[in-house]
Amino acid sequence: MSFQETLSDYQGFDFERFFAGVSDADVTRSLAKPSFGAMDFLTLLSPCAGDHLEAIAQRAQQLTVQHFGRTIQMFIPLYLSNHCKNRCAYCGFNVSNEIPRLVLSLAEIEREAEAIARTGMQHVLILTGEDRRTTPPEYLCDAVAVLKKYFASVSIEIYPLHTEEYAQLKAAGVDGMTVFQETYDPVVYKAVHLGGKKRDFAWRLDAPARAAEAGLRTVNIGPLLGLAEPRREMFFTGLHARYLETSYLQTEVAVSLPRINEAEGGFSATQNVGDRLFVQLMTALRVFLPRAGITLSTRERAAFRDRLLTLGATRFSAGSSTGVGGYAIPIKQQTDSALQFEITDARSVDEVAAAIVARRYQPVFKDWEAAL
């Protein structure tokens, strides 16, 4: 059974009416439950639950410390290529954008790896656009072979693959994958994905399940907050994560909560997600999914990110470059416009680690190694 079926169960569901019917007592009751259903989750996502934010945050913090301790898993992205055939309205790598297109050679990947390794990062996430001709699975396998020499763990955030291809990458040493559905609203999905393979909603939706099926250890999903109505987006993201958790017991499931930042193309969010709502979405998700990883990228402001680590976040990227390379090969050479998205937290790895320690949390640089 695909998550597609769960999604269709909610076709025609009147969210506005549900939210309008939520009372303070409903929120309190849901929050006190030992076992938390989909409607309890939706209750915590309601506007009414916004008045109970402190109580939700307290519960989120308690559950996070219980299951993850006071630790934050650190990782760093490495963009291998910005070649892309898709036309996503919000993305700097959009095929219509006239930016220099680059793909790192294996020698360049090695140089980048050396530079990244010097920062102390040991979990690396490699990214590409969607262009199977320029960056086929074989290229990624070769890249992983190089990166394995420098890092304990390598994960991928690339275009959706077939199950056998995920298995091929796992055999090459890939531990985890990230794929964002961007939006669970099929209408908005079509409206912002204007061209390319990414227009196929279902193919992307089932990618994390295919990766789990292939035996990847970690699967990270997420919406791009700002594209569609955020409470519903969070609801479906949570259901998707729970679907993966229950369908693939061996897989660690994590959720990212990126908010739209300015990228090439000047796209701005149609749905504003303010800090207060963001915290509600994140803490409600934590209460719904006590064991799921929650990933926060450098899209968020430094001071805000530091606050979020006590409220449920478990994975931080840091010291990131969102252009191709950027650690050994300076981004300046590629022109500033060639970024996938704008970074807000520009601190170095050491600075982010120090900020985590200052909050009495432990930055964890190594939590697994492919050799084990």
Add this chain to the structure above:
Amino acid sequence: MADDALILGGVRFTNRLFTGTGKFASNDQIPAMLAASGSQMITVALRRVDQSGRAENILDFIPKNVTLLPNTSGARDAEQAVRIARIARAAGCGDFIKIEVITDMQMLMPDNWETLKATEILAREGFVVLPYVLPDLTLAKRLEDVGAAAIMPLGAPIGTNRGLETKMLIELLIAHCRLPIIVDAGIGRPSHAAAAMEMGAAAVLVNTAIATAADPASTGRAFSLAVEAGRMAFLADMAAESATAQASSPLTGFLDD
């Protein structure tokens, strides 16, 4: 109680509280916790051991007089657990190994079958094998047969602090196994630890409750005292519980006069 040591793999443990290294806010809390609790055995996930020299190595925070119990956290099957155990030994972590094979990322329940397989292989290779299991007597007897050094049944799922939810099953292991039974996982309060020891557990392993406390050192000390009290009560062979009140001055007492 000086002669009441627990011997495992030829090592004498006079403190029956075993601890863990996960979930601490910082690694420097670990030596302080060990000093305050007196714990003589600590488990460490090999997956977290960083010997790259680029970041903190958790092993540097464990005093030499404390026995290292590397664990195979992250292993999804016996083969992987065996590989991790061998790497741990090659890395100088000693012969002790706690086998943790988990195939359920939700409740983190151990896979008893894969654990049995890994125990057999590693015991043959001379490891001191402590398998982390769901308490099941049939399995426990097989673990004895294949050379486990102790059996570590869970009291409740990892990190839940729910105490001895599997009490009746653990009691069966204690009653019918010749190996030491070390209750691992789920112990959330010193009173849970004391209860396990009163039942006759040989030791308890506590991590989450200590590591995530606001003051891990004091919490470690509290657990250690509870373990000692529970052990003392067990050895004193205290009177059994009764479902009904037992009068201190029995009605038929005069018959003995």
